[in-house]
Amino acid sequence: MNIVIVGGGAGGLPLVTKLGKTLGKRGKANITLVDASPSHIWKPRFHEVATGAIDSDLDAVDYRAHAYQNHYNFSKGRMSGLDRDKKDIILEPVTTSTGKEILPERRIPYDYLVITVGSLGNDFNTAGVRDHCLFLDTREQADRFHERFLNHCSSADYYHDPLSVAIVGGGATGVELAAEIHHAVGLLKLYGLKALDRSRLQVHVIEAGPRLLPALSEQIASAAQAELENMGVKVHTATMVKEADEQGFITGDGERIDAALLVWAAGIKAPDVVGQWGLQVNRINQLVVDPNLQTADAAIFAMGDCCACELAAGKNVPPRAQSAQQMAKHTAKNLQRIVKGQPLKPFSYRDHGSLVSLSEYSALGNLMGSMRGGSFFIEGWMARIMYVSLYRLHQAAIYGWLRTVMLLMAGRFNRLLRPRLKLH
Numbered sequence: 132m133n134i135v136i137v138g139g140g141a142g143g144l145p146l147v148t149k150l151g152k153t154l155g156k157r158g159k160a161n162i163t164l165v166d167a168s169p170s171h172i173w174k175p176r177f178h179e180v181a182t183g184a185i186d187s188d189l190d191a192v193d194y195r196a197h198a199y200q201n202h203y204n205f206s207k208g209r210m211s212g213l214d215r216d217k218k219d220i221i222l223e224p225v226t227t228s229t230g231k232e233i234l235p236e237r238r239i240p241y242d243y244l245v246i247t248v249g250s251l252g253n254d255f256n257t258a259g260v261r262d263h264c265l266f267l268d269t270r271e272q273a274d275r276f277h278e279r280f281l282n283h284c285s286s287a288d289y290y291h292d293p294l295s296v297a298i299v300g301g302g303a304t305g306v307e308l309a310a311e312i313h314h315a316v317g318l319l320k321l322y323g324l325k326a327l328d329r330s331r332l333q334v335h336v337i338e339a340g341p342r343l344l345p346a347l348s349e350q351i352a353s354a355a356q357a358e359l360e361n362m363g364v365k366v367h368t369a370t371m372v373k374e375a376d377e378q379g380f381i382t383g384d385g386e387r388i389d390a391a392l393l394v395w396a397a398g399i400k401a402p403d404v405v406g407q408w409g410l411q412v413n414r415i416n417q418l419v420v421d422p423n424l425q426t427a428d429a430a431i432f433a434m435g436d437c438c439a440c441e442l443a444a445g446k447n448v449p450p451r452a453q454s455a456q457q458m459a460k461h462t463a464k465n466l467q468r469i470v471k472g473q474p475l476k477p478f479s480y481r482d483h484g485s486l487v488s489l490s491e492y493s494a495l496g497n498l499m500g501s502m503r504g505g506s507f508f509i510e511g512w513m514a515r516i517m518y519v520s521l522y523r524l525h526q527a528a529i530y531g532w533l534r535t536v537m538l539l540m541a542g543r544f545n546r547l548l549r550p551r552l553k554l555h
Contacts, residue, residue, distance in 0.1 A: 132160040138247040139166040142435040142455030145528040149463040151203035162203035178308040180273035182315040183553035213408040250436035253398035259375035264395040288324040294332045300396030301338025314490035318552040337367045401437040413439045422477035434458035448480045486518040494518040
């Protein structure tokens, strides 16, 4: 049996790890992971990659090495087509940055296919956004932001110019990025940029809705806004952006919010190519799935941000890393049931709460308390510990606890030997 997983993100990598250790190791199935990138970084940390708070080279998981250790195959490439009659996925050619072909178009056969290609920023066809804004959808985009951010800081230090960043989107990514930028500027002053000062740093967070963090509670949103404003971040709520140009954003009221670096972190959608595969999608291109996470084609599963799975309350499972991780665990069990000839079980989402990191300053959020039957607010050092633990749980899912502890220790030693910020 051939099981193909397309996308090695927050759900895809734990899924292929589990299947490799069970079905692949025992020869019950041939497991293949397909991804356009050669390595994985947990997407909720892209804002830290963007500012240099973490080194993307040190924190990345190399797919080929991980495949060797966990009994699955890895094929580098981007899925461009789906042949459901022949049960093949089609990968577009792999080329160099100059356009030279490395690998031709290829086909990979499947008996069961799991699509977990994540999501991209939704610009809602806003004029100028694609031409002038930075996104944080991929590691490459986060690295590009990091390069431009360092260049901007160096120039501002030399010329004693203001340092300005405008972020559209008051969700978790926008809020966390704003805090990380303030933290990074403070560290850069220690590493030779003596004239760089937070007093000349202006960060704007622009949200179309009435408050920040619209997916979370009013209490969390108010606390996050207070923390950001205490840092000096200017928060614009109920502010619609109608256009972007080289100098900044133009709001629906005709006002300008100018900045040297423009970031778009508002809304998500599944990649456009998903809608070309002949499967049912919703208005933001997500694949519509049933309670078993199967599409209309029973041989094709979808999970994570690229799928629309309805909850009992009539809303879809939220596009969060915890959702993808829960779906991965459930899909692994269902695929094992298929191999054993057992019936599938429906997916049940459990909300464990949400946490937002404000860099080294703080964290805040809510946790779902099973004993209390509801959620409770958490902030400060305890929330920061819980936030970091989410990443450790992700590492444990792909490495196991022994290697995760070893990575934690290695990271502590690295902090003694390496700069506190990636400086190149």
